[in-house]
Amino acid sequence: MHKLFGTDGIRGVANQYPMTPEMAVIIGKAVALKFKSTNRDSRIIIGRDTRISCNMIEYALASGVCSMNVDVLLAGIAPTPAIAFLTHSLKAAAGIVVSASHNPYYDNGIKVFDGSGYKLSDEAENEIETLAMNNNLLCQNVTNNDTGTVNHVEDPLVKYLEFLKNTMPLGFSLDGIKIVMDCSNGATYKIAPLIFSGFGADVKLLNVNPDGKNINDNCGSEHIESLSKKVLELKADLGIAFDGDGDRLTAVDEKGNKISGDRMLAIIGIIMKKKNILPNNHVVSTIMSNMGLVAVFKEKGINHTMSQVGDRYVMQEMIRTGSVIGGEDSGHIIFLNHQTTGDGILTALKLMEFLKDESLPLSELGKIMKVFPQVLINVKVSKKPDINKIPQIKDAVKYVENILEEKGRVLIRYSGTQSICRVMVEGPSQDETDKLCRFLADKVKEYIG
Incomplete structure (x- = not known):
C-alpha cells in the first residue's frame, strides 16, 4: 500500500x-x-x-x-x-x-x-x-x-448559514450591490446564493445545476473567463467564483480583472491593520505567494511569514505566530477568529464588507498590490524523484536564477494531490518570465515527464 x-x-x-x-x-x-x-x-x-x-x-x-x-x-x-x-x-x-x-x-x-x-x-x-x-x-x-x-x-446548511450570518457586523447589508456568482456546479450551489441574496445583494448565478459530471468543468475558481465576461456584460460590481468544495475563492473586479488570493490577502490584511483589528500585525501566506505580496506588506509595515503549500500548513503557521488571517494565492483564505479552515463564502463576505467600508470599487482596492510577472506551468510526471538529486534540473535552475539575480525567483515543486510538477518563475518582464519558465518546464518534462 x-x-x-x-x-x-x-x-x-x-x-x-x-x-x-x-x-x-x-x-x-x-x-x-x-x-x-x-x-x-x-x-x-x-x-x-x-x-x-x-x-x-x-x-x-x-x-x-x-x-x-x-x-x-x-x-x-x-x-x-x-x-x-x-x-x-x-x-x-x-x-x-x-x-x-x-x-x-x-x-x-x-x-x-x-x-x-x-x-x-x-x-x-x-x-x-x-x-x-x-x-x-x-x-x-x-x-x-x-x-x-x-x-x-x-438542516446542516441552515446551521452553516446562521454561522456565516453571525460572522458579519450587525446590520450588514449588500443592498445595491450586483454580484455575478459562479458556484462551479459544486457544493456551494445551494448555500451561496441564499447567503448573499439574504443580505440584499442582486445575485446573478452561473453554474448552479450539478449533474455529477459538470463540477469544475470550465467553470469555478480555476476557470473565470465566463465569469469575467458576464461581469462586464451585466455591469456588475464584482464577480465571485468558488471551487468544487467551496473552500477557495477567486474574485473578479468590475472591469473583469482577476483578484487572486494574494491580492485578497493584501487588501484584507492592509484594511485590517488600518482598522486596528490585525493581531500581532501579522499575515501568513505560502512559498507560492507572489513577490508583490511580500513587497506590499514590507511597505505597509505588516509582519509576514510563509508556510509550505497547503492551507493546513498556513493554519499551523498562523497558530504559531498568533495571526488571524492567512491564505494561499489559490484562494484558500483562513479567518481564524471565525473559521478553522479555508472558507470561500466567508472570504467573499469579508471582502465585500471591506469593499463597502472603503467605499471604493474592487479595481481600486486591487491596486494595493502590484503583481510581479509570474508564470506557472504544470508538467505531468510519471514519478516524483527528489528534484535536488537530478543534476540536469539543478543546473537549469541555477542558470535561470543567475539570469534573474534579485529581480525574480524560481520554485519547482510536486503537487500533493496530482501527478504533476509545478514550475513557477517570477521575473522582471512577462516575456522573459514566460521564456525562462518554459525552459525549466521542458527540462522537467525531459527528465521526469
Whole structure:
C-alpha cells in the first residue's frame, strides 16, 4: 500500500486505488479507530460535493466507521468549511469530506477534520495510514455485538448559514450591490446564493445545476473567463467564483480583472491593520505567494511569514505566530477568529464588507498590490524523484536564477494531490518570465515527464 495522504487529504481517480470502495471502508475504519477514544461523542460527520462518485465513497466510509461501533452523521452535499464548522459545533469526534476540490469530476478525495474542526497534522495522518495498513489491528478492534448507526444531520446548511450570518457586523447589508456568482456546479450551489441574496445583494448565478459530471468543468475558481465576461456584460460590481468544495475563492473586479488570493490577502490584511483589528500585525501566506505580496506588506509595515503549500500548513503557521488571517494565492483564505479552515463564502463576505467600508470599487482596492510577472506551468510526471538529486534540473535552475539575480525567483515543486510538477518563475518582464519558465518546464518534462 502506497502513501495515502497528500497536501490536502487523500486523492485519486474514482474507482482506482486509493479511491475505491474497498479502500474507503478501510479508511473509514482507521479514522473511526483514531478518534473513537476521544472525550467527544463517538460520532463522525460525513459530507460530500456533487461529483458522481461521491455516494460510492460516502457509503463505503460510513460502512467502515460503523463497523468500529462509531455512529455516522450524514450531512449530504455541503461545502468543506461547513463540515469543519459542523464537526466542532455538534461536538463530533471527527469530520470527513468526500471531495476532490477543484479537480475534474472523475477524481475524488477524502479530507479529514479532527473534533475541533482543524485539518489533521502530519502525525495524525501518519497514524491513520499506519492503522489502514495494519488489517490485523483494525480487525482486533471490531466488535461482534455492536455496530454504529447512520443518521442524518438535521438542516446542516441552515446551521452553516446562521454561522456565516453571525460572522458579519450587525446590520450588514449588500443592498445595491450586483454580484455575478459562479458556484462551479459544486457544493456551494445551494448555500451561496441564499447567503448573499439574504443580505440584499442582486445575485446573478452561473453554474448552479450539478449533474455529477459538470463540477469544475470550465467553470469555478480555476476557470473565470465566463465569469469575467458576464461581469462586464451585466455591469456588475464584482464577480465571485468558488471551487468544487467551496473552500477557495477567486474574485473578479468590475472591469473583469482577476483578484487572486494574494491580492485578497493584501487588501484584507492592509484594511485590517488600518482598522486596528490585525493581531500581532501579522499575515501568513505560502512559498507560492507572489513577490508583490511580500513587497506590499514590507511597505505597509505588516509582519509576514510563509508556510509550505497547503492551507493546513498556513493554519499551523498562523497558530504559531498568533495571526488571524492567512491564505494561499489559490484562494484558500483562513479567518481564524471565525473559521478553522479555508472558507470561500466567508472570504467573499469579508471582502465585500471591506469593499463597502472603503467605499471604493474592487479595481481600486486591487491596486494595493502590484503583481510581479509570474508564470506557472504544470508538467505531468510519471514519478516524483527528489528534484535536488537530478543534476540536469539543478543546473537549469541555477542558470535561470543567475539570469534573474534579485529581480525574480524560481520554485519547482510536486503537487500533493496530482501527478504533476509545478514550475513557477517570477521575473522582471512577462516575456522573459514566460521564456525562462518554459525552459525549466521542458527540462522537467525531459527528465521526469
